[in-house]
Amino acid sequence: MKNTIARAADSDLWYSFRRSPIVMISAVITLVIVSTSLLAPWVAPHDPFNLVSIDLMDASLPPVWYADLGDSRFLLGTDDQGRDILSTILYGSRISLIIGMASVTFSLILGVALGLVSGYGGPKVDAFIMRIADIQLSFPAILIALLIDGVARSILPRDMHDQVAVYVLIFAIGISGWVQYARTVRGSTMVEKSKEYVQAAQVIGVRPIAILWRHILPNVMGPVLVIGAIHLAIAIITEATLSFLGVGLPPTTPSLGTLIRVGNDYLFSGEWWITIFPGIALVLLALSVNLLGDWLRDTLNPKIQ
Amino acid sequence: MKTFTKRLLAVATLAILAASPLQAKTFKWAFQGDVQSLDPHALNETFTMGFMGNVYEALSAYTDDLELVPALAESWSNPEPSKWIIKLRKGVKFQEGGDFNADDVIFSWKRCLSEGSDMKGRAGLIKEMKKIDDYTVEAITPSPNPILMQEMAWLYIMDKEWSIEHKTAETTNVKGGEEGNYANMHANGTGPFIITDRQPDVKTIFKRNENYWGNPKTNITEGIFTPVKQAATRVAALISGELDLIYPVPVQDWKRLEKASGVKPLSGPEARTIFLGMDSSRDELLYSNIKGKNPLKDVRVRKAFAHALNLEAIHKKVMRGASTPAGLLVAPQVNGFSEALNTPYSYDPELSKKLLAEAGYPDGFEITIDCPNNRYVNDEKICQAAAGMLAKIGVKVEVFAQPKSKYFAKVLAQNNYDTSFYLLGWTPGSMDSHNVLINLLSCQNKEKKMGTFNFGNYCNAEIDALTDKVGSETNPAKRQAMIDKAFKIAKDEVAYLPIHQQPLSWGVRDGVSVSQRADNVLDLRSVVLQ
Numbered sequence: 001m002k003n004t005i006a007r008a009a010d011s012d013l014w015y016s017f018r019r020s021p022i023v024m025i026s027a028v029i030t031l032v033i034v035s036t037s038l039l040a041p042w043v044a045p046h047d048p049f050n051l052v053s054i055d056l057m058d059a060s061l062p063p064v065w066y067a068d069l070g071d072s073r074f075l076l077g078t079d080d081q082g083r084d085i086l087s088t089i090l091y092g093s094r095i096s097l098i099i100g101m102a103s104v105t106f107s108l109i110l111g112v113a114l115g116l117v118s119g120y121g122g123p124k125v126d127a128f129i130m131r132i133a134d135i136q137l138s139f140p141a142i143l144i145a146l147l148i149d150g151v152a153r154s155i156l157p158r159d160m161h162d163q164v165a166v167y168v169l170i171f172a173i174g175i176s177g178w179v180q181y182a183r184t185v186r187g188s189t190m191v192e193k194s195k196e197y198v199q200a201a202q203v204i205g206v207r208p209i210a211i212l213w214r215h216i217l218p219n220v221m222g223p224v225l226v227i228g229a230i231h232l233a234i235a236i237i238t239e240a241t242l243s244f245l246g247v248g249l250p251p252t253t254p255s256l257g258t259l260i261r262v263g264n265d266y267l268f269s270g271e272w273w274i275t276i277f278p279g280i281a282l283v284l285l286a287l288s289v290n291l292l293g294d295w296l297r298d299t300l301n302p303k304i305q
Numbered sequence: 306m307k308t309f310t311k312r313l314l315a316v317a318t319l320a321i322l323a324a325s326p327l328q329a330k331t332f333k334w335a336f337q338g339d340v341q342s343l344d345p346h347a348l349n350e351t352f353t354m355g356f357m358g359n360v361y362e363a364l365s366a367y368t369d370d371l372e373l374v375p376a377l378a379e380s381w382s383n384p385e386p387s388k389w390i391i392k393l394r395k396g397v398k399f400q401e402g403g404d405f406n407a408d409d410v411i412f413s414w415k416r417c418l419s420e421g422s423d424m425k426g427r428a429g430l431i432k433e434m435k436k437i438d439d440y441t442v443e444a445i446t447p448s449p450n451p452i453l454m455q456e457m458a459w460l461y462i463m464d465k466e467w468s469i470e471h472k473t474a475e476t477t478n479v480k481g482g483e484e485g486n487y488a489n490m491h492a493n494g495t496g497p498f499i500i501t502d503r504q505p506d507v508k509t510i511f512k513r514n515e516n517y518w519g520n521p522k523t524n525i526t527e528g529i530f531t532p533v534k535q536a537a538t539r540v541a542a543l544i545s546g547e548l549d550l551i552y553p554v555p556v557q558d559w560k561r562l563e564k565a566s567g568v569k570p571l572s573g574p575e576a577r578t579i580f581l582g583m584d585s586s587r588d589e590l591l592y593s594n595i596k597g598k599n600p601l602k603d604v605r606v607r608k609a610f611a612h613a614l615n616l617e618a619i620h621k622k623v624m625r626g627a628s629t630p631a632g633l634l635v636a637p638q639v640n641g642f643s644e645a646l647n648t649p650y651s652y653d654p655e656l657s658k659k660l661l662a663e664a665g666y667p668d669g670f671e672i673t674i675d676c677p678n679n680r681y682v683n684d685e686k687i688c689q690a691a692a693g694m695l696a697k698i699g700v701k702v703e704v705f706a707q708p709k710s711k712y713f714a715k716v717l718a719q720n721n722y723d724t725s726f727y728l729l730g731w732t733p734g735s736m737d738s739h740n741v742l743i744n745l746l747s748c749q750n751k752e753k754k755m756g757t758f759n760f761g762n763y764c765n766a767e768i769d770a771l772t773d774k775v776g777s778e779t780n781p782a783k784r785q786a787m788i789d790k791a792f793k794i795a796k797d798e799v800a801y802l803p804i805h806q807q808p809l810s811w812g813v814r815d816g817v818s819v820s821q822r823a824d825n826v827l828d829l830r831s832v833v834l835q
Contacts, residue, residue: 051696056615059622060557081689082622265537269557 106174111181119189355826361494369820421478429754455735521830641738669699
């Protein structure tokens with residue numbers, strides 16, 4: 001254990017981490033947002049989705065520093081139904097993060113699997129999978145996600161849709177992002193495939209699946225994890241965009257995007273806090289995750305630089 | 306010399322341009338939703354009726370101050386209590402050229418009684434209609450009805466020949482399924498405006514009907530209507546000058562419009578009451594976790610609901626002080642209103658809990674409320690607020706908010722009143738309480754066309770009897786006493802949960818003059834652009 005820590009402290013990664021204040025700040029912000037939102041039920045001052053605990057008379061209160069109207073119970077003010085903005089942000093970023101991570105995992109697994117098959121499986125399979133990837137790349141990711149969500153909405157009854165909205169979103173965002181992984185993995189698989197250790201394994205009769213899983217996969221995963229880190233920010237933004245457009249999560253289980261959309265109605269009336277604070281939270285989260293991802297890529301993959 | 310000629314020419318050109326009487330005046334306005342159908346008998350909803358009132362006309366009409374005046378009728382008389390003689394206006398032509406005469410009136414009345422029609426309640430006020438000559442009709446009412454012509458102002462007249470030619474002699478059903486119905490997408494009325502282009506949910510373009518029989522004060526030559534769902538977008542479009550008039554303006558944005566230059570909010574009291582209705586007749590609620598019985602049949606449960614609603618909070622927080630909390634289903638502008646009965650139910654959640662426990666639901670129950678989200682001022686927010694208040698007495702309310710087209714298709718008679726709990730707003734078209742009694746408080750009765758909008762089928766034989774009497778009573782004091790009695794019963798039995806009268810909330814660009822009618826109808830006849 002001690003040895004591992006010592007090795008980590010001595011590594012390039014830690015060295016470059018300590019050299020870059022921006023990365024350190026991003027890491028701290030990400031850590032704070034991730035930990036507070038994952039612990040939201042315990043950290044948040046109120047439970048904004050328990051109708052029994054909210055009171056309409058508390059609606060539209062400004063943040064606490066408005067001395068005349070602010071209420072000390074609500075640090076960042078309340079929304080139009082009397083829910084505490086800080087608590088809704090904590091719960092909302094939890095949902096945003098869960099959807100972001102789950103959809104990245106989904107597209108990572110799908111992309112890596114298809115990339116391995118494509119790179120290892122002969123020209124016909126390769127051509128087939130890569131043409132599908134080309135076709136998909138010709139559409140913007142957000143359009144594909146909108147399409148899938150629209151289809152799900154029309155085939156599922158409305159009660160059910162609200163219940164499965166999270167899974168639909170994970171699927172919609174995940175499916176629109178697998179191409180990058182597949183392309184990267186395919187390239188590295190082709191390189192690894194012609195190397196001697198793979199040929200040796202083939203000669204002694206190891207089955208193709210085992211070769212892919214035990215020999216090639218570990219050698220192509222590095223770049224994939226870096227792409228995954230960068231994609232997390234994109235997935236969070238995509239989810240927020242969909243929810244802002246009203247096709248994502250319903251207001252009963254709002255993500256950051258839903259909160260921004262709901263607050264948008266009050267921007268003109270001077271109740272800026274309902275939409276600005278969730279907006280700031282989204283910017284901070286996406287920016288810091290993105291900066292961390294960029295830094296990982298630069299440090300781990302010097303070839304790209 | 307040359308320059309002088311040039312200048313002279315320039316001045317002359319300018320003078321000609323300025324004097325030109327054929328200046329195009331385009332009026333652009335937006336509402337939060339679109340009309341569902343151009344069929345004037347498909348949906349009895351004020352916005353749709355008001356919108357179509359620019360194209361179609363009825364026998365009578367309301368002025369800007371809601372006074373009744375003759376329109377397609379020239380005059381009417383009531384020689385016997387149940388008999389009306391209506392003289393029709395001569396020389397009126399439909400927009401596509403057909404002549405207007407008695408056949409069109411009788412045809413339109415019959416069309417309103419067809420299966421898909423939402424006007425059955427209104428058409429049912431007449432039992433029989435006879436043609437006396439081309440410009441005179443006789444109408445027989447089932448019982449004496451002093452306010453028949455008030456109701457007839459909303460029964461629009463279509464051209465018989467045109468309707469038969471285009472196979473649209475029956476009304477489009479709002480539930481859909483008759484998309485092919487010609488009147489759904491085409492209109493041919495006698496009104497001052499012609500619809501030239503219709504793209505549902507995108508825009509509708511009107512042009513002036515040059516052959517219009519009347520002489521309205523409007524000077525607009527073209528009208529462009531766009532539905533804009535997002536309130537903030539609507540307000541932004543008005544402020545940026547893209548639109549000349551928007552409604553409704555979210556009440557929280559009034560201040561913003563006052564501050565912005567070039568625009569102003571236009572507000573006033575509306576005669577519309579917003580209320581919640583409950584299914585108090587089915588043996589089992591359609592949308593609840595209680596099976597085998599209907600808790601809302603029990604007056605104690607309805608009372609518990611009534612005392613759980615904090616109308617003051619809705620008034621202050623949701624409506625920003627712009628509404629008038631109500632205890633009655635009619636507004637002060639409506640004939641038959643009573644100040645004494647208008648006190649809302651007191652806010653007393655403890656009493657509610659006690660009543661629920663007595664009724665056998667100490668832990669409450671679950672129910673779904675149907676709610677439009679683009680029909681009334683802050684409609685969805687009122688439902689959410691009500692859900693929050695009912696949660697405090699243990700009743701878990703799920704808010705099912707949808708655009709009005711889907712909402713009405715679900716809850717109306719044409720879909721067998723598919724709801725357990727709902728939010729609705731009502732302005733009596735006749736500005737008289739009898740309209741409320743017959744539509745909202747009478748038992749559902751298809752033959753007698755009563756209780757058509759009583760979605761929850763609250764039913765009390767005494768109110769039905771009083772409604773009949775109110776319909777034919779001509780002595781104002783006696784009539785008022787009967788109306789009061791009926792409203793008192795409805796209130797004691799918590800037939801409905803009245804919330805408030807909503808404010809009229811429009812936004813206009815400077816230089817637009819328009820009459821804001823208390824029934825929230827935008828009549829293009831009154832729009833004058835500078």
